[in-house]
Amino acid sequence: MARNTSVMKSPLTEGYSSSRQGSRLWKRILSHYQLYLLLLPCIVFFIIFSYIPMAGLVLAFKEYQFNKGIFGSPWIGLTYFEMFFQDPQSLKLIQNTLVISGMKVFLAMPFPILLAIMFNEVRNSKLRNIFQGIVYLPHFFSWVIVVGMMQRILAPDTGLVNQVIEWFGGDGSKFFLMEESAFHPIMFWSYVWKDIGWNSIIYYAAIVGINPALYEAAKIDGANKWRQMWHITLPGIRSTIIVLFILSLGNILSAGFDQIYLLKTPGNMNVSEILDTYIIYMGLESGQFGFGTAIGMMQGIVGLILVLTVNKVAKKWFQSSLW
Amino acid sequence: MIGGTVMKKTTVSLGATFGRLMTALNYGLIILLCLSIILPTLNILALSLNVGSDAAKGGIYLWPRIFTLDNFKEVFKQSNIVNAFFISIFRTVLGTLLSVILTAMAAYALKSKTMPGQKQLTFFVFFTMLFSGGLIPYYILLKELHLTNSIWVYIIPALYSVWNMMIMRSFFDQTPEGLEEAARIDGCSDLGIFFRIILPTSKPVIATISLFNAVGHWNDWFTGSFYVRDQGMKPLSTVLQEMLTKQQALTDTLMSSTGAIQMQMLDKIQVTGTSLKMATIIIVVTPIVIVYPFLQKYFAKGVMIGSMKE
Numbered sequence: 001m002a003r004n005t006s007v008m009k010s011p012l013t014e015g016y017s018s019s020r021q022g023s024r025l026w027k028r029i030l031s032h033y034q035l036y037l038l039l040l041p042c043i044v045f046f047i048i049f050s051y052i053p054m055a056g057l058v059l060a061f062k063e064y065q066f067n068k069g070i071f072g073s074p075w076i077g078l079t080y081f082e083m084f085f086q087d088p089q090s091l092k093l094i095q096n097t098l099v100i101s102g103m104k105v106f107l108a109m110p111f112p113i114l115l116a117i118m119f120n121e122v123r124n125s126k127l128r129n130i131f132q133g134i135v136y137l138p139h140f141f142s143w144v145i146v147v148g149m150m151q152r153i154l155a156p157d158t159g160l161v162n163q164v165i166e167w168f169g170g171d172g173s174k175f176f177l178m179e180e181s182a183f184h185p186i187m188f189w190s191y192v193w194k195d196i197g198w199n200s201i202i203y204y205a206a207i208v209g210i211n212p213a214l215y216e217a218a219k220i221d222g223a224n225k226w227r228q229m230w231h232i233t234l235p236g237i238r239s240t241i242i243v244l245f246i247l248s249l250g251n252i253l254s255a256g257f258d259q260i261y262l263l264k265t266p267g268n269m270n271v272s273e274i275l276d277t278y279i280i281y282m283g284l285e286s287g288q289f290g291f292g293t294a295i296g297m298m299q300g301i302v303g304l305i306l307v308l309t310v311n312k313v314a315k316k317w318f319q320s321s322l323w
Numbered sequence: 324m325i326g327g328t329v330m331k332k333t334t335v336s337l338g339a340t341f342g343r344l345m346t347a348l349n350y351g352l353i354i355l356l357c358l359s360i361i362l363p364t365l366n367i368l369a370l371s372l373n374v375g376s377d378a379a380k381g382g383i384y385l386w387p388r389i390f391t392l393d394n395f396k397e398v399f400k401q402s403n404i405v406n407a408f409f410i411s412i413f414r415t416v417l418g419t420l421l422s423v424i425l426t427a428m429a430a431y432a433l434k435s436k437t438m439p440g441q442k443q444l445t446f447f448v449f450f451t452m453l454f455s456g457g458l459i460p461y462y463i464l465l466k467e468l469h470l471t472n473s474i475w476v477y478i479i480p481a482l483y484s485v486w487n488m489m490i491m492r493s494f495f496d497q498t499p500e501g502l503e504e505a506a507r508i509d510g511c512s513d514l515g516i517f518f519r520i521i522l523p524t525s526k527p528v529i530a531t532i533s534l535f536n537a538v539g540h541w542n543d544w545f546t547g548s549f550y551v552r553d554q555g556m557k558p559l560s561t562v563l564q565e566m567l568t569k570q571q572a573l574t575d576t577l578m579s580s581t582g583a584i585q586m587q588m589l590d591k592i593q594v595t596g597t598s599l600k601m602a603t604i605i606i607v608v609t610p611i612v613i614v615y616p617f618l619q620k621y622f623a624k625g626v627m628i629g630s631m632k633e
Contacts, residue, residue, distance in 0.1 A: 029440075030439045037514075043447070049480055051451075053457070118349050119353075131353050134357045137360060137615065145542075145608055158380070158383075284549055292459040293457060295454075295459055
């Protein structure tokens with residue numbers, strides 16, 4: 001009952017002193033104590049596993065010493081950042097990261113949208129369910145499995161792809177995973193292949209949600225399929241596209257660790273070494289914690305700024321945003 | 324007049340042919356995509372069921388040439404793989420159970436519109452999706468908490484996921500207000516409503532999130548690879564990942580000058596590294612493929628509901 005006090009606000013009680021209002025707030029908090037109880041472990045969890053590591057970012061400005069811990073270690077200012085930007089290899093890392101994530105964010109984006117539109121054109125719902133079931137499946141395979149399969153299928157001589165090439169009279173001895181020139185196509189198409197179905201779900205839901213009367217009206221006006229797609233379907237899912245696009249921008253400096261780490265070979269290092277794999281290598285494997293933290297921090301901040309900016313722009317121009 | 328009708332007829336039939344062509348193209352492309360998923364998987368299955376030394380000669384496509392179960396027997400003879408299998412099951416079952424119930428509890432609390440601080444608390448949780456401290460501070464934290472090299476590193480840091488929480492919250496938001504109100508008038512507390520009304524009416528989203536969680540646990544190789552040193556504590560996915568990396572080292576040496584001799588050696592052994600690897604991939608994939616059809620009807624719905632903005 002106590003939770004209704006705010007609803008019963010009458011002109012008489014409105015001018016009361018702040019202490020009275022404070023006690024009312026206190027009452028409302030008390031009346032919800034069970035909800036706070038449900039939420040408590042969650043808040044504690046995020047303080048420990050998300051916010052404390054954020055505080056740990058000070059490590060980017062310190063020389064980490066195991067016996068002194070994060071807060072006891074001496075300050076060294078911007079040394080790591082200078083180190084990073086003076087190393088010519090860093091430019092290569094940033095370039096590799098941006099090329100890979102750029103391909104994933106921009107080039108791969110139309111595929112799931114297209115697939116959703118294609119699914120919508122399959123009128124037989126039983127058949128569509130089967131198709132969708134198959135196409136969603138690779139999303140549930142981890143990159144370990146997918147790369148394991150690719151290692152075999154793309155293997156020289158005995159791999160499926162090379163055997164087919166040989167069958168057509170080509171050179172079937174190519175070691176694709178070791179070749180620098182094959183890295184980008186392999187990375188891109190395996191990424192599209194793995195998540196095209198999954199990412200199409202949301203678009204498909206948005207398309208199904210479009211008012212059918214719009215299509216009817218368009219048909220009467222003589223609009224063909226293409227025009228319907230262009231003038232009804234695409235505008236109908238515009239806000240979905242924008243929201244997903246904003247979210248994906250946050251990852252522009254992390255090109256998808258699992259896939260790249262597992263696809264990285266001595267042969268394609270030159271294009272496959274990205275910031276994330278470098279952090280693992282420098283931080284975890286070589287123990288340069290401060291340096292690794294500094295690179296991670298730059299990634300995080302750039303991602304955050306991008307998401308906030310694009311969100312603002314999208315809100316202004318398209319009236320769609322994350323919040 | 325007559326010419327006009329003829330003209331119109333031809334354009335209509337042309338349009339119809341075009342439409343049929345487009346439908347055929349549509350089906351064709353979708354089937355092609357499905358084949359690109361089914362055929363490689365069958366190829367791996369065939370390789371895992373073929374005698375390893377024979378498969379090394381090539382020519383295996385969609386079914387085994389010399390059928391054998393030796394590869395699977397050999398995998399299960401390796402004590403570390405059997406052990407890893409049980410670790411994977413342990414973390415998948417316990418991790419999923421704990422995570423789903425805790426996430427549902429938090430999602431329900433955050434859905435309340437009357438709770439003071441609801442907006443701030445939601446932002447507090449949501450913000451962790453936009454920004455994080457990065458890998459190294461996180462690793463140091465796990466070390467300080469003595470979670471590295473412990474079996475709990477698989478369970479505790481994975482208890483909550485913001486994304487899953489948002490999906491659940493949107494779903495809970497759709498429970499009819501009247502249902503909750505009626506229960507409240509009957510003297511039901513918030514906890515009572517959660518357990519007696521929200522949970523029982525939210526089976527699709529619970530199933531969806533459980534599936535996401537379970538698959539996430541089953542597939543996670545990163546934690547075992549970088550936060551756990553003890554070989555006896557690594558889950559199946561990590562073991563497979565280490566096999567792949569080692570396998571690559573092996574093929575590297577095969578590529579070098581001693582290649583010919585190594586190839587001859589491979590011919591003598593029936594079970595090869597590759598055939599073991601194929602069998603392990605099939606073992607990792609099988610539980611997912613088995614559970615998948617039962618949950619498929621739920622998860623598409625779950626994702627759709629989660630994606631709708633209030």
